[in-house]
Amino acid sequence: MVQVVAKTGNEAMAEAMRQINPDVVAAYPITPATEIVMIFSQFVADGLVNTQYVPVESEHSAMSATIAASAAGARAMTGTSSQGLALMYELLPIASALRLPIVMPEVNRALSGPINIHNDHSDTFAARDFGWIQIFSENSQEAYDNMLQAVRIAEHPKVKLPTMVTTDGFIISHCLEKIEVFEDDVVKNYVGKFPAYTNLLDLKNPVTLGALDLQNYYFEHRRQTAEAMKSAKEIILEVGKDFGKKFGREYGFFEEYKMDDAEMAIVCLGSIAGSAKSVVDEYREKGVKVGLMKIRVYRPFPAEEIASVLERMKAVAVVEKADGLAAKGGPLFDEIRSALYDKKKKPSVIDFIVGLGGREVTHKHLNEIFDELKDLAATGIVKELIQYKGVR
Amino acid sequence: MQKITEIRWHGRGGQGAKTAALLLGDAAMSLGKFIQAFPEYGPERMGAPVASFNRISSEPITIHYGITEPNVVLVLDPTLIGSIDVTKGLSDDGVIIVNTSSSPKEIRTLTKFSGGKVFTVDASKISKESIGKDIPNTPMLGALIKATGLLDFDHMIEDLKKKLAKKFASKPEVIEGNLKAVKRAFDEAKGE
Numbered sequence: 001m002v003q004v005v006a007k008t009g010n011e012a013m014a015e016a017m018r019q020i021n022p023d024v025v026a027a028y029p030i031t032p033a034t035e036i037v038m039i040f041s042q043f044v045a046d047g048l049v050n051t052q053y054v055p056v057e058s059e060h061s062a063m064s065a066t067i068a069a070s071a072a073g074a075r076a077m078t079g080t081s082s083q084g085l086a087l088m089y090e091l092l093p094i095a096s097a098l099r100l101p102i103v104m105p106e107v108n109r110a111l112s113g114p115i116n117i118h119n120d121h122s123d124t125f126a127a128r129d130f131g132w133i134q135i136f137s138e139n140s141q142e143a144y145d146n147m148l149q150a151v152r153i154a155e156h157p158k159v160k161l162p163t164m165v166t167t168d169g170f171i172i173s174h175c176l177e178k179i180e181v182f183e184d185d186v187v188k189n190y191v192g193k194f195p196a197y198t199n200l201l202d203l204k205n206p207v208t209l210g211a212l213d214l215q216n217y218y219f220e221h222r223r224q225t226a227e228a229m230k231s232a233k234e235i236i237l238e239v240g241k242d243f244g245k246k247f248g249r250e251y252g253f254f255e256e257y258k259m260d261d262a263e264m265a266i267v268c269l270g271s272i273a274g275s276a277k278s279v280v281d282e283y284r285e286k287g288v289k290v291g292l293m294k295i296r297v298y299r300p301f302p303a304e305e306i307a308s309v310l311e312r313m314k315a316v317a318v319v320e321k322a323d324g325l326a327a328k329g330g331p332l333f334d335e336i337r338s339a340l341y342d343k344k345k346k347p348s349v350i351d352f353i354v355g356l357g358g359r360e361v362t363h364k365h366l367n368e369i370f371d372e373l374k375d376l377a378a379t380g381i382v383k384e385l386i387q388y389k390g391v392r
Numbered sequence: 393m394q395k396i397t398e399i400r401w402h403g404r405g406g407q408g409a410k411t412a413a414l415l416l417g418d419a420a421m422s423l424g425k426f427i428q429a430f431p432e433y434g435p436e437r438m439g440a441p442v443a444s445f446n447r448i449s450s451e452p453i454t455i456h457y458g459i460t461e462p463n464v465v466l467v468l469d470p471t472l473i474g475s476i477d478v479t480k481g482l483s484d485d486g487v488i489i490v491n492t493s494s495s496p497k498e499i500r501t502l503t504k505f506s507g508g509k510v511f512t513v514d515a516s517k518i519s520k521e522s523i524g525k526d527i528p529n530t531p532m533l534g535a536l537i538k539a540t541g542l543l544d545f546d547h548m549i550e551d552l553k554k555k556l557a558k559k560f561a562s563k564p565e566v567i568e569g570n571l572k573a574v575k576r577a578f579d580e581a582k583g584e
Contacts, residue, residue, distance in 0.1 A: 006417055006418045138454075176413075176428065178421045178425075362457050363455075363457060
């Protein structure tokens with residue numbers, strides 16, 4: 001039932017798309033996500049999928065066509081990165097407002113400018129308030145698993161929301177790793193038939209989508225989207241648990257690594273979590289009670305669940321690859337501190353902004369972060385609330 | 393720390409350094425190892441110095457930063473020595489393997505690498521004679537196994553045979569040529 005193969009993050013996501021076999025894919029290539037749609041277009045050319053492939057002239061058109069296809073009752077997907085996602089920004093909140101269950105792989109890359117092609121999380125963090133579910137992946141295996149689960153989550157009747165699954169540009173998208181993939185039939189059964197909630201082509205039951213919505217109803221519809229996001233939480237957990245039962249790897253809002261007896265924690269997301277886990281192991285060997293929380297679901301933000309774990313800590317270091325450019329720290333730090341505000345007992349929380357534009361986050365940087373976290377847990381004195389680590 | 397063998401490949405754009413890392417990763421995975429293979433992330437130009445990397449371990453690999461202190465360095469083009477520091481970060485008990493007609497002793501002098509082991513093999517010559525083209529990356533796998541014992545050689549040959557048979561079903565001479573090249577490089581690699 002399971003095949004062990006070597007795949008890069010991009011290959012793993014393209015393979016998931018082949019097995020999902022969407023009705024429509026409309027895409028425009030962009031580094032480092034190019035391979036996803038390149039490989040997929042080869043699947044189309046080779047007749048391995050039944051997908052209508054629409055090569056468009058921009059990401060704006062890619063998302064427009066994907067929205068149209070989804071509204072017409074098709075299981076529709078696209079894929080992009082960074083500037084490509086930014087060019088879609090105008091359309092992203094429309095996809096969620098129309099409650100279209102589009103699934104999109106997104107390879108995290110720094111936003112221009114200056115122009116850069118390497119990894120950080122500024123692109124999807126900037127899209128955090130568009131009503132898209134955002135699921136981050138640590139490695140190729142998670143990218144594959146998350147893509148399959150994203151279909152079940154997005155298309156669930158209690159959710160009906162677009163969902164993006166991300167990997168770290170180059171670090172994961174171009175790194176060959178050992179992963180397990182399932183047989184085509186298993187995936188086909190797992191994702192099931194597409195439940196077309198809207199069908200613009202059904203002339204007997206005409207509907208209007210995307211009508212003008214002014215002071216009379218806009219507010220209510222925005223509120224409904226927020227409620228859909230909230231109810232997605234329950235489904236994300238349900239799907240993650242079910243995935244564990246079926247395939248042996250259970251997923252939640254976040255992964256807790258050695259958190260049971262931890263007194264201090266690193267909070268991060270994406271590939272950096274894997275590197276930080278090995279540093280947790282090193283500090284555990286030295287008797288330091290440190291753990292790691294890897295955020296998997298960034299939207300809907302699981303604020304209460306995160307807070308109920310972190311409230312037990314003496315100190316927390318948020319390590320994130322995005323900067324608010326004069327906000328109070330990075331976006332993740334902001335939300336984690338805010339989530340902890342209502343707790344009676346709360347840890348000191350500090351922020352480390354790292355790896356912007358693909359700047360390497362080395363073992364040495366992580367060690368320095370862990371040392372500061374240890375000091376903070378021991379003394380409770382915040383020396384510097386927000387730090388840039390690895391910047392010259 | 394996870395016990396991981398870290399490998400860096402040096403070549404020139406178009407020479408197959410990335411493919412070599414992918415091939416090795418794939419071969420090691422087939423023999424039950426956990427692997428990573430990744431290229432240097434930068435603009436690539438034909439002929440310009442490029443690097444690619446492998447991590448190989450018996451246990452799952454979670455770290456995802458670059459490799460700066462490799463245990464093994466492979467050099468596909470000997471003219472790179474001198475223009476770039478191929479032994480940079482190489483551990484004192486590390487291994488460097490160079491595609492060259494020079495002796496290990498001559499390479500020691502050129503690289504000023506006094507530790508570990510130095511291996512040389514004329515992978516370009518072997519490749520031209522066995523495959524008919526100068527594609528040194530495949531034979532370098534043979535030299536790598538000889539120098540490090542990283543994988544079981546016979547198992548790797550069996551696995552390679554299967555993979556090549558799938559890829560070149562209509563060109564049996566390519567399969568034979570590649571296998572011969574790997575075996576010759578294994579036999580002919582010399583070290584000190």
